[in-house]
Amino acid sequence: xxxxxxxxxxxxxxxxxxxxxxxxxxxxxxxxxxxxxxxxxxxxxxxxxxxxxxxxxxxxxxxxxxxxxxxxxxxxxxxxxxxxxxxxxxxxxxxxxxxxxxxxxxxxxxxxxxxxxxxxxxxxxxxxxxxxxxxxxxxxxxxxxxxxxxxxxxxxxxxxxxxxxxxxxxxxxxxxxxxxxxxxxxxxxxxxxxxxxxxxxxxxxxxxxxxxxxxxxxxxxxxxxxxxxxxxxxxxxxxxxxxxxxxxxxxxxxxxxxxxxxxxxxxxxxxxxxxxxxxxxxxxxxxxxxxxxxxx
Amino acid sequence: xxxxxxxxxxxxxxxxxxxxxxxxxxxxxxxxxxxxxxxxxxxxxxxxxxxxxxxxxxxxxxxxxxxxxxxxxxxxxxxxxxxxxxxxxxxxxxxxxxxxxxxxxxxxxxxxxxxxxxxxxxxxxxxx
Numbered sequence: 214x215x216x217x218x219x220x221x222x223x224x225x226x227x228x229x230x231x232x233x234x235x236x237x238x239x240x241x242x243x244x245x246x247x248x249x250x251x252x253x254x255x256x257x258x259x260x261x262x263x264x265x266x267x268x269x270x271x272x273x274x275x276x277x278x279x280x281x282x283x284x285x286x287x288x289x290x291x292x293x294x295x296x297x298x299x300x301x302x303x304x305x306x307x308x309x310x311x312x313x314x315x316x317x318x319x320x321x322x323x324x325x326x327x328x329x330x331x332x333x334x335x336x337x338x339x340x341x342x343x344x345x346x347x348x349x350x351x352x353x354x355x356x357x358x359x360x361x362x363x364x365x366x367x368x369x370x371x372x373x374x375x376x377x378x379x380x381x382x383x384x385x386x387x388x389x390x391x392x393x394x395x396x397x398x399x400x401x402x403x404x405x406x407x408x409x410x411x412x413x414x415x416x417x418x419x420x421x422x423x424x425x426x427x428x429x430x431x432x433x434x435x436x437x438x439x440x441x442x443x444x445x446x447x448x449x450x451x452x453x454x455x456x457x458x459x460x461x462x463x464x465x466x467x468x469x470x471x472x473x474x475x476x477x478x479x480x481x482x483x484x485x486x487x488x489x490x491x492x493x494x495x496x497x498x499x500x501x502x503x504x505x506x507x508x509x
Numbered sequence: 510x511x512x513x514x515x516x517x518x519x520x521x522x523x524x525x526x527x528x529x530x531x532x533x534x535x536x537x538x539x540x541x542x543x544x545x546x547x548x549x550x551x552x553x554x555x556x557x558x559x560x561x562x563x564x565x566x567x568x569x570x571x572x573x574x575x576x577x578x579x580x581x582x583x584x585x586x587x588x589x590x591x592x593x594x595x596x597x598x599x600x601x602x603x604x605x606x607x608x609x610x611x612x613x614x615x616x617x618x619x620x621x622x623x624x625x626x627x628x629x630x631x632x633x634x635x636x637x
Contacts, residue, residue, distance in 0.1 A: 231572065244556060246520050382554050389547050389557065407512065407520060410558040478609065486518075 222271035344371030524563030
């Protein structure tokens, strides 16, 4: 069953097209990673799903209703980003109490335990928190809300490495105990890919790839060898990336489908795996030129 | 065990291999119940769907069998199957790579055999 359906969803902001006829479906009780470059449309998509923004055109259904101005969606979808506007007159513990009043499945015990574990003070104000601390508090709020759908927009922004690790583990443990649908956006895929069931890659406001994580892990392979050999060999293959490494040596990333690996090895090319996060980087790269071309 | 997510081996394959090693070490005996996908997900902090994939591989290879509603169990022939598989696939694959590298370096068969003998002696020495 799908809990999210988008059909030809377009969002224009002035002359900028943030989403361009996007089509996606999200299955119930899956954890999906939403991956894309800055400005690809990740936040726009999540805000539309949360009912905060209205699309310019197209059809959106979240939990079978149009999310914009929907109370059902407000009560059952938690949207967490790093600019959460909590009222400045409330202390952290009052914010948690407000969360309990609003969300039917709110888990006070989980909220309190995480609150203590990450050593927050009940009387602190949200605006006085450091960036990492604010992200951590927002994460606690999002997990404790225990909504049918939880949308995390760059949840680990500003967190230090050990908090990130704790965040991953807390999220997974709570998901195992209370399966629900989660969409997590990030540009750091490698930090969260183990949590994911599916990956949704978007580029220029359009869906590029929506596959189980293991498909992405096996999506491409790297070939290293003498330049003329590699370049000649990959001409009839789907090349995602090439780079000259050292004198007369070329590294090429090609789609692994239908590549005779044994043949490549016999010809003297080195075959290496390409991690899921690198695949996403190559897929979402601009088609022409790199940073070096700016300085020409 | 530490999982590698650099793409060298899919996580579900690493999970399957970890269970195989546990069986070879005798931590899971024939007809023992192995960990559920949820337990594995918790142990390794991975998505339960990924863990389930690892278990499915082992079921397909008849290393595990399912009891409806109870979970997955080690088959009586699991140990032998794993040993055969590692010998015929993993070890053979490694040897193919050794042979390829030896050819590139023009190392002959007798020299290679000598090197292999030294390696084995070293391991036997460490075990004693």
